[in-house]
Structures are given as C-alpha cells and as structure tokens.
Amino acid sequence: MSAANSLVDQLDDLVSLERGEIDRRIFSDEEIFDLEMKYIFGRAWLFLCHETQIPKRGDFFEAPMGRDNVLVVRQKDGSIRAFLNTCSHRGNAVCRAEEGNVKNFMCTYHGWTFGLDGELVGVPGKSIFYKDKLDLSKHPLRKVAQLETYRGFVFATFDETAPSLEDFLGPTGRLSLDLLAERGDMEVIPGIQKFVVNTNWKFTVDNVFDYYHPQITHMSAFAVGAIPSPPDEFVEGGALTDEGNRLEVPFLPTDLHNIVMISEYGHAISGPEQAVLEKDYGSQEPFAWRYTPGTQEKLGRYGSRVAGHPHIFPTTWLTAGGQLSLRIPRSPGVTEIWWYSFRDRNASGEQQAAELSGHIHYFGPAGLLEQEDGENWAQSTLQTRGGVSREVPQLLKMGLQTSKIIKEDGLAVIEAPINEHAQLWTYHSWREWLRNPTWEELRARTTPGDYI
Amino acid sequence: MTLETTPVDPDVEVRDVLRQYEIEQFYYKEAALLDGHRYDEWIKLFADDVHYFMPIRRTMTRRQIGREFTQPGEMAYFDENKQQLQTRVDKLSTGTAWAEDPPSRTRHLITNIRVEDAGGFELLAHSNFHLYRTRLKSEIDEWVGRREDVLRRVDGQLKIAKRFVYLDQTILQSANLSNFF
Ligand code: FES
Ligand SMILES: [Fe+2]
Numbered sequence: 253m254s255a256a257n258s259l260v261d262q263l264d265d266l267v268s269l270e271r272g273e274i275d276r277r278i279f280s281d282e283e284i285f286d287l288e289m290k291y292i293f294g295r296a297w298l299f300l301c302h303e304t305q306i307p308k309r310g311d312f313f314e315a316p317m318g319r320d321n322v323l324v325v326r327q328k329d330g331s332i333r334a335f336l337n338t339c340s341h342r343g344n345a346v347c348r349a350e351e352g353n354v355k356n357f358m359c360t361y362h363g364w365t366f367g368l369d370g371e372l373v374g375v376p377g378k379s380i381f382y383k384d385k386l387d388l389s390k391h392p393l394r395k396v397a398q399l400e401t402y403r404g405f406v407f408a409t410f411d412e413t414a415p416s417l418e419d420f421l422g423p424t425g426r427l428s429l430d431l432l433a434e435r436g437d438m439e440v441i442p443g444i445q446k447f448v449v450n451t452n453w454k455f456t457v458d459n460v461f462d463y464y465h466p467q468i469t470h471m472s473a474f475a476v477g478a479i480p481s482p483p484d485e486f487v488e489g490g491a492l493t494d495e496g497n498r499l500e501v502p503f504l505p506t507d508l509h510n511i512v513m514i515s516e517y518g519h520a521i522s523g524p525e526q527a528v529l530e531k532d533y534g535s536q537e538p539f540a541w542r543y544t545p546g547t548q549e550k551l552g553r554y555g556s557r558v559a560g561h562p563h564i565f566p567t568t569w570l571t572a573g574g575q576l577s578l579r580i581p582r583s584p585g586v587t588e589i590w591w592y593s594f595r596d597r598n599a600s601g602e603q604q605a606a607e608l609s610g611h612i613h614y615f616g617p618a619g620l621l622e623q624e625d626g627e628n629w630a631q632s633t634l635q636t637r638g639g640v641s642r643e644v645p646q647l648l649k650m651g652l653q654t655s656k657i658i659k660e661d662g663l664a665v666i667e668a669p670i671n672e673h674a675q676l677w678t679y680h681s682w683r684e685w686l687r688n689p690t691w692e693e694l695r696a697r698t699t700p701g702d703y704i
Numbered sequence: 705m706t707l708e709t710t711p712v713d714p715d716v717e718v719r720d721v722l723r724q725y726e727i728e729q730f731y732y733k734e735a736a737l738l739d740g741h742r743y744d745e746w747i748k749l750f751a752d753d754v755h756y757f758m759p760i761r762r763t764m765t766r767r768q769i770g771r772e773f774t775q776p777g778e779m780a781y782f783d784e785n786k787q788q789l790q791t792r793v794d795k796l797s798t799g800t801a802w803a804e805d806p807p808s809r810t811r812h813l814i815t816n817i818r819v820e821d822a823g824g825f826e827l828l829a830h831s832n833f834h835l836y837r838t839r840l841k842s843e844i845d846e847w848v849g850r851r852e853d854v855l856r857r858v859d860g861q862l863k864i865a866k867r868f869v870y871l872d873q874t875i876l877q878s879a880n881l882s883n884f885f
Contacts, residue, residue: 617881618881
C-alpha cells in the first residue's frame with residue numbers, strides 16, 4: 253500500500269465524531285500538510301490585514317496565503333489590491349520589507365518595475381534587449397482571485413469559484429468580526445507581534461475553544477492576579493503535585509456555562525457567556541461598548557450573550573479583548589503566530605493605554621497566558637511523531653452527542669457546560685475540506701445536524 | 705592623518721575608568737542574578753518609576769528605517785512598570801509557570817558597554833547582549849540586541865530607572881520571551 257493511500261483514504265477513520273477521537277498522525281504527516289495547503293489554504297478566504305494598516309496610497313503590508321506571500325496595497329483611487337510578491341520575470345520577491353509605503357515595486361534582480369496596481373510599467377532596456385517585442389500588459393504581478401473586505405477586515409482567496417466573502421463567513425463568521433468591529437472606530441495599533449512555535453497549526457486552533465485548560469495551564473497567571481478568579485474555591489478531581497499533594501485547582505466560573513455556535517465551512521464560536529464573564533470582573537464597565545442599542549441589535553439575541561472565542565476557519569481567532577490572532581502554518585511542525593491589536597480611535601488616552609497594556613500582557617510571546625499555551629502545543633506536536641505514541645488517539649469526548657443544536661437566527665447554537673463541541677466541529681470541517689469537494693458539497697457537508 | 709597632541713587630563717581619565725568599572729560590575733552582577741534565577745534580588749535593581757520596554761522591530765527599507773521600531777504607546781513585547789515586572793517575577797516563583805518549569809538554562813553575556821553622563825544623578829548606559837537559552841532536552845534559543853539604560857544613583861546605589869531593549873530579530877525565532885533581558 254502506498255503512503256498516498258494510507259492517510260487520505262482513511263479520512264473517516266482519522267476524524268471520528270462518533271467516538272470523539274482524532275488520529276494524531278494528522279499533526280505531523282507531510283502529505284496531509286501538502287493537501288491542507290492545496291485544498292484549504294489554496295481555496296478558503298484568508299484574512300490578510302485590516303484596512304487601517306494601509307491608510308494612504310502606496311501603503312503596503314505583506315501577508316501570507318498558504319505558502320505564498322501577497323502584498324496588500326492601497327491603490328491611488330483608495331481601493332485595495334493584493335498580488336503575489338514574486339516577479340513575473342524570474343521570480344525574485346519584488347518587495348523585501350514587511351510593510352511601508354512605495355510609489356512602485358522595483359524588482360532588484362533586473363529592474364522590472366510594477367505599479368501599485370501590479371501592472372508591469374518598466375523593463376530596463378526593453379528596446380535594446382527585447383527589440384520592443386515584449387508585451388508588458390501580459391506580465392503583471394499575479395493577483396489573488398478575489399479580494400473583499402468586511403467592516404475593514406481584508407480577506408482574499410486564490411479560488412475564483414469561491415462564494416462571496418459575506419457568504420463564506422455566514423452569520424457566525426460575520427458575528428465573529430462584528431464582535432471586534434462593534435467596539436468602536438477600530439484601527440490597528442502599529443506593530444504586529446510575530447513569533448514561531450514548533451507546533452502543528454491545528455493545535456493552536458483547537459486551543460481557541462478549550463476552556464478546560466486555563467485552570468491548569470494558566471494556574472500561575474491566576475495565582476498572581478493576572479486574571480480574576482474567586483479565591484478559595486477549588487475544582488474537585490484529583491490533580492496531585494509531583495510531591496503527592498493535592499493540587500488546589502482554582503475554580504473558574506467561566507467554565508460553567510458556554511455558548512457554542514458552529515457553522516458552514518467550519519467557523520465556530522465557543523466560550524463563556526458574557527454575563528458570567530462580567531460577574532468575574534465584578535463590573536460591566538469594560539464591556540460598555542456592548543450595551544448601546546445599535547450594538548445589541550447588530551449582535552442579535554445570541555451574539556449579545558456570547559463573550560468569545562470566535563474562530564474563522566481556517567486560522568483566524570478574534571479574542572474577547574480586541575485582538576486578532578493569525579496562525580500561519582509553515583510546515584507540519586512549525587507555525588508562525590501573528591497578533592494584530594486594535595484600539596478605538598475615539599477612546600480616551602487612559603482607555604487606550606489600559607487596553608494596550610492588556611494586549612501586551614495576556615497574549616504574544618511575552619504574554620502571561622500564551623507562554624504556557626505555546627509550551628503545551630509544542631510538546632503535544634512532538635508526541636505526534638513517535639512511532640508508537642502517534643498511534644494513541646487524541647480524545648475529544650467531553651459532552652459528546654449530549655447537547656441539542658438549536659437553529660435560530662441563521663445560527664446553530666449549543667448551550668452547555670464546558671465542552672469540546674467546537675473543536676470536534678473544526679476537525680470535522682477540516683476533514684471535509686480535505687476531500688476537495690465543490691463549494692456546494694462542502695457547504696452541505698459542513699451544515700450542522702441535530703447533535704455533535 | 706593628524707596626531708593627537710592635546711595632553712590628557714589624568715584625573716578625568718581615572719574617574720571615567722572607575723565609572724566604567726562600576727557599571728560593568730553592576731551588569732555582571734545583574735546577569736548572575738538572572739542566570740541564577742534570583743529574580744527577587746534582581747528586581748531590587750530597578751527604580752520604583754522604571755519603564756522597561758521592548759519594542760517590535762520590523763523589516764523596513766533603508767528609506768523608511770526610521771519606522772523600524774514601534775514607540776511607547778504602540779504595540780511592544782514588553783511595556784512594564786515596576787508593578788508589572790514584579791508580577792512577572794511572582795509568576796515565576798509560583799511553581800506553576802510551566803514555560804519556566806523545569807526552568808530554562810540561560811546565559812546573559814553583556815558587552816560593548818558605553819557610559820555617558822545624563823545630568824544630575826543619572827547616567828545613560830548602552831550595552832549589547834547575547835542571551836543564550838536551552839530548555840528541556842534540546843531546545844536552544846538565542847537573542848542578540850542592545851539595551852539603553854538610564855541608571856540613577858539612589859543613596860549611593862545604582863538603580864535602573866529606564867531600560868529599552870532593542871532585539872535584532874523581527875519575526876521572533878522563539879516560542880516565548882519568558883526570560884528577562
Ligand atoms: S526577476 Fe525580477 S526583473 Fe528579473
Ligand atoms: Fe490558553
């Protein structure tokens with residue numbers, strides 16, 4: 253049996269919704285990674301940047317799309333285009349800065365020069381060397397197939413048959429972005445944190461919905477008051493220290509009641525209820541933006557009750573604190589993490605400073621939370637490579653097939669105690685993407701049923 | 705080429721040499737505290753109004769190199785006051801900060817130290833660093849960069865009143881920054 257048959261033909265065994273089991277090999281297999289690049293990152297709408305990162309004509313930001321890098325560029329007429337950062341002559345990158353402002357992109361190999369719109373406008377010696385026979389109009393930079401924005405968030409796809417961004421996002425994906433956009437007149441704060449973790453990208457996505465881990469993983473952050481937790485209340489269960497003492501695991505009320513939304517193409521939102529979060533913080537004040545009539549209406553009945561964590565398939569996480577995290581697969585075992593942080597232009601200086609401090613201190617490589625997350629992802633990834641350890645399945649059995657899915661307002665909602673429904677939904681959708689179906693088939697196969 | 709003909713003032717030179725020696729010893733002691741995981745003593749080296757800041761560095765063209773580093777008020781990796789530094793120190797001593805438990809092994813190498821008067825009781829000190837870290841079985845991380853410190857004399861003791869850390873990496877080649885610079 254060839255290697256090609258071994259994993260792709262076993263997709264149904266690799267991800268089992270019935271058993272709540274995932275085959276670990278999907279986190280390290282090269283062939284699976286190649287398929288992900290082709291059938292997921294080669295087709296899906298992918299987040300590139302926010303419009304406020306490129307406000308002026310000639311502003312650009314380089315963003316990843318699978319294994320490709322694209323330049324997102326503000327045009328002379330104010331519109332936005334994105335094209336591959338590779339010269340149409342012999343492939344050199346036409347821009348080697350991460351961001352900046354230009355009038356043209358001049359390739360430093362032979363000097364071919366491209367306008368802000370990606371058109372080839374200059375070829376050194378085109379009459380001497382090419383005898384004026386080169387048709388410049390035939391060799392622009394390669395554009396993305398479609399580019400659209402939703403409330404300032406710029407997305408693109410390489411698939412010209414992809415549905416519109418709005419359809420791709422659907423009510424759940426749009427709500428995910430609304431939860432950030434509704435916070436005010438939002439702009440990206442200068443500086444994108446970028447760092448590398450030795451993990452498979454799916455571990456970082458799985459973790460977005462995992463409200464079982466904070467009590468242990470982030471124990472030290474709770475202990476120093478970086479996150480509120482009620483004192484002297486502990487979880488039952490039998491966690492013991494390496495000295496055999498009972499480990500007092502802090503009890504987190506956010507773990508009690510979760511609202512889950514799962515949707516077409518694999519998007520999901522899963523996290524604590526807003527009211528519970530506010531009880532934790534002892535105040536509604538930090539969430540004042542939610543309580544304007546316009547925002548309540550925009551978020552809708554369920555959206556106004558959900559605190560987090562939204563995930564737009566495949567790799568965009570929007571936090572409850574006004575940040576966006578992009579997880580960029582570089583190889584089966586290496587993922588780059590980028591943090592885009594937002595602020596409300598109209599907020600006071602003190603408010604902006606307080607939020608910025610939150611952005612710096614929770615996530616990112618120096619974040620009091622994410623340091624420990626990265627550790628877990630890296631170690632989990634490592635164990636998917638062992639000859640025998642990779643045969644031990646991943647378990648996602650919490651609340652399996654027990655919670656009814658309610659379909660209302662275009663959403664598929666589950667209300668349940670802490671659970672693993674959204675993770676399972678993500679893996680299920682991942683599997684359906686890998687079969688490379690048509691968009692119609694994919695939509696049908698990722699339409700939620702009655703239970704998960 | 706011209707030759708230096710002005711006679712040097714021996715008193716000025718001795719004063720500078722002593723100051724240089726003092727600052728170097730100060731930094732070597734600081735490095736030993738960090739590498740020895742003695743964070744409670746380390747934090748005592750900072751003034752109560754310290755600003756500890758590590759900006760984000762971006763790959764920019766030479767023409768726009770002035771925008772390479774983010775500024776205070778923009779995103780950063782560290783933007784700490786004394787209380788926030790203390791929280792990080794406290795977190796390490798909980799025994800449940802898993803990214804540093806088992807603790808990483810670090811070596812802080814501090815070089816190229818240049819000291820200038822900053823007026824009053826303050827000095828401006830530039831230094832380069834190489835922070836080498838190994839973790840668990842085989843992880844190795846390295847950071848190279850420079851620091852800009854304002855050092856203040858308080859009751860005869862040197863305190864770090866400001867530290868800006870400029871890393872040489874743009875995309876950080878490590879999973880975390882769980883150590884101090
Ligand atoms: S490769 Fe770009 S000009 Fe030749
Ligand atoms: Fe976490």
